[in-house]
Amino acid sequence: MANADAAKKAAGVRAVDFIENGMKVGLGTGSTAYWSIMEIGARVKQGLQVSAIATSIQSEELAREQHIPLITFSQFDYLDVDIDGADEVDGQLQLIKGGGGALLREKIIASASRRFVVVADEHKFVPQLGAFPLPVEVTPFGWEYTFRQLTAMSGRPKLRQKDGKTFITDNGNYIADCSFGAIKNPRSLEALLNAIPGVVENGLFVDRAHTLVLGYADGTTKVMNKI
Template sequence: MSNENQNNEKLAVAEKAITFVNDGDIVGLGTGSTATLAIQQLAKLIANGLKIQAVPSSEATKALAISLGIPLLALGEASSIDISIDGADEFTANLELIKGGGGALFREKVMASLSKKSIIITDSSKRVEKLGAFKVPIEFNPNAEAYVFKALQKLSSHPVKRIKNDKVFVTDNGNCIFDTDFGLIDNPTVLASELDQIVGVLAHGIFVNLTSVILMAHGDEIISFTKK
């Protein structure tokens, strides 16, 4: 897929997603290139009179929302979110996701957990039959690095500490990330449960039972995936 076609798909699905936002909603704002397009489109609706409060899932999203004049509520102050709009690095038709390529997986997972309706928007390149071609991001406390590394190896994985711009990547929460290769994942729910039990892991990028609908742009078509 060319970059132009991919960008066109991202814009089309972003425009579709914001049609689900209603006046008075508390709206969760995701992180990443596709979510950014949705935020920009949402800002246009606000300029035309839509009244909402938005909850950002990262410091980058917070800065973007402020620059666009979107009224914000801190994630930690939100007891529930009416609708959230976010992207994904991979997804299956069963609404299983890998997220966290941008490093915001913990706050994105909190946002999804708070959301009455969680919408994931993607272009068609993100759909897979099985998760795992995209490495699973795992955010960990630096004090537990050696322990988490060994625990991940015991799960037959290959964790690699994330480096960006020749420096160790540090999340908005002051933690680090292992990008972890598990191969193709036969049972994401089981793996998610195993990762949840590792001391020192704040969050991992496997999202199961957290998504209401996935909207995928494919050419000129928007395809909707819901729980079977």
């Protein structure tokens, strides 16, 4: 296993220790959250009783393959734990998410969770957010106007492409990948972006994460909690 994969697996597996019998769990999306889902599936086979809701169609399909019982929002008031990855995370546990295009569902599920556990390899831990382009989910209707507003904010938006076509999220929207540079005030930027008509949600997750599990290439992990 490559060093990066070993780090992701270590973080993903370690985070599952926060899950207890009978909990309602959020299942994240991405290459690190994948390992959490696989570990939850293994523990379900060993007798762990949980119910879960996934942040993407991809993760939902993986959960079904692992025989993890799935629920819908009509069946609960809150989730006990949400385990999901990050594209960047800083020392205050502020995040950039959405590299996989699932940021809207990810933010809804994180908001519905009593404890949001972030899993990441050591390279995702940064002194300041902004090197990774910030994903902004926008409606197809009027997206050109929305892009002009993002450009006026110095976001330099690029319409995400996949296989030569415009990328479509699970919710039928587009993704604008924005390059704002160093994000000194993520709280303010999150609010400004969401105030633009046509913006559905953005990939800044501010004051949402409670715990960070960092994985390292040697298979060790480090747990950090929000102060």
